[in-house]
Amino acid sequence: MSIRVQAICYLLILLASQGSFAQEWTRFRGPNGSGVSHATTIPTTWTDADYCWKVQLPGVGHSSPVIWGEKVFLLSADPSDATRYVLCYSAKNGSLLWRRNFESAVHQIHGRSSYASSTPAVDARQVYVAWSTPAEITFKAFTHEGIEKWNVNLGSWVGRHGFCNSPIVYENKVVLHLSQQAEKLDPGEVPGESCMVALDCASGRELWRTPLVSRQVSYSVPFIYTPPVGKPELVCTSTGNGVFSLDPTTGHKNWSIDTFDKRTISSPILAGGLIFGSNGSGSYSENYLVAIRPGNHPEVVYTMKNSSRVKAPYIPSVIAKGDTVFLIYDRGFASCIDAPTGKIHWMQRTGGKFSGSPVRVRDKIYAIDEDGLVWVIAADKKELKILVKNDLGEPSRSTPAVAGGKMFLRTDSQLFCVGGISAEEPSIRTGKKP
Secondary structure (H helix, E strand, O other): OOHHHHHHHHHHHHHHHHHHHHHOEOOOOOHHHOOEEOOOOOOOOOOHHHEEEEEEOOOEOOOOOEEEOOEEEEEEEOOOOOOEEEEEEEOOOOOEEEEEEEOOOOOOOOOOOOOOOOOOEEOOOEEEEEEEEOOEEEEEEEEOOOOEEEEEEOOOOOOOOOOOOOOEEEOOEEEEEEOOEOOOOOOOOOOOOOEEEEEEOOOOOEEEEEEOOOEOOOOOOOEEEOOOOOOOEEEEEEOOOEEEEEOOOOOOEEEEEOOOOOEOOOOOEEEOOEEEEEEEOOOOOOOEEEEEEOOOOOEEEEEEEOOOOOOOOOOOOOEEEOOEEEEEEOOOEEEEEEOOOOOEEEEEEOOOOOOOOOEEEOOEEEEEOOOOEEEEEEOOOOOOOEEEEEEOOOOOOOOOEEEOOEEEEEOOOEEEEEEOOOOOOOOOOOOOOO
16 A cells, blocks of 8 residues: 555545544643543442442553543553553553553653553554654654554753653654753763654654754643634643644744743643743742743743742643633642633642642642542532542542543552443452443
């Protein structure tokens, strides 16, 4: 079959899947990185008896699950020798459908990171995964049945905190933000070269690569912004580039605005016609949130620095409901603001430490804290309402995923499924129906 015919077949598959795309969870934080689901079958509270299934994963990691149809994909890794595991489980009963092991090299990562912190991306045909050692950035594509279709080395990696860069799929391209370290290097260390790169989904061929400013490693995952007039834009954030926009078809730079002086780990979202991003550091005290009006002449509408009235997150991304934006702060505060104006509705101490990002299911926000408690908070701009905390029993730095009416929750070494209609199959964990 010619490459042209393959490309046409691949496009037809993508087009055929568009009607169900919103029901899948295809990337970090789901549909277009919004973190939002409209499922009606996700419980507020549950016990061990309510899980559809839960499974022990090989190794450990912080990679969040992605889902297409009845398949769940994620990464894990052996913390002793850095072997990477690409995993596929049945969304129906939790059975392991396939596993691929890849030997790697032990290297420096942050004590709070892992060798499997990147979330895969998935489309109707393939799943895409990335990891790195200092010598090589590995980018692979597999069919849903686990057959490796291509493997690309994207070059060396400079970043002592480890690799946590998650791809997204747009049309026939899989796009990866590679922000690398160029400041505070060790003696003799060469600065990393940052870029945004797009590969052809079917072949792995590089379609475009746009150089970016290298400063600190940033882990922001882009989203597609569709302006009222004009073509879709790929929007992302980093320390060196601020909030910036590229043409997702060509990689051409549309606009950028220099807004950050610290690391960006959270990913941007759109709310109230503005783009929100945050940055910070491990001290957390100097974090701040920016609200940008996008366009050829972007402007900062307002900046919100940490204060006694509001707390901007460093690692967790923000979540929105209409024109209301909710901030889950890393170290035990929650805030709520009006997106267009920045008016603070409320801010309150919650306790807990958060590294995963929240998601919203209709009128409830779900966030996993570092102890493995799933906080369920009302998406209410009048006041903070903590509805319940469901204990997963193990630490977590991952983000929930919602697809097919079920929620998938990852701890360091386990994967849980709750919600929807209980599967008919016996639980692979207990031998009984869940």
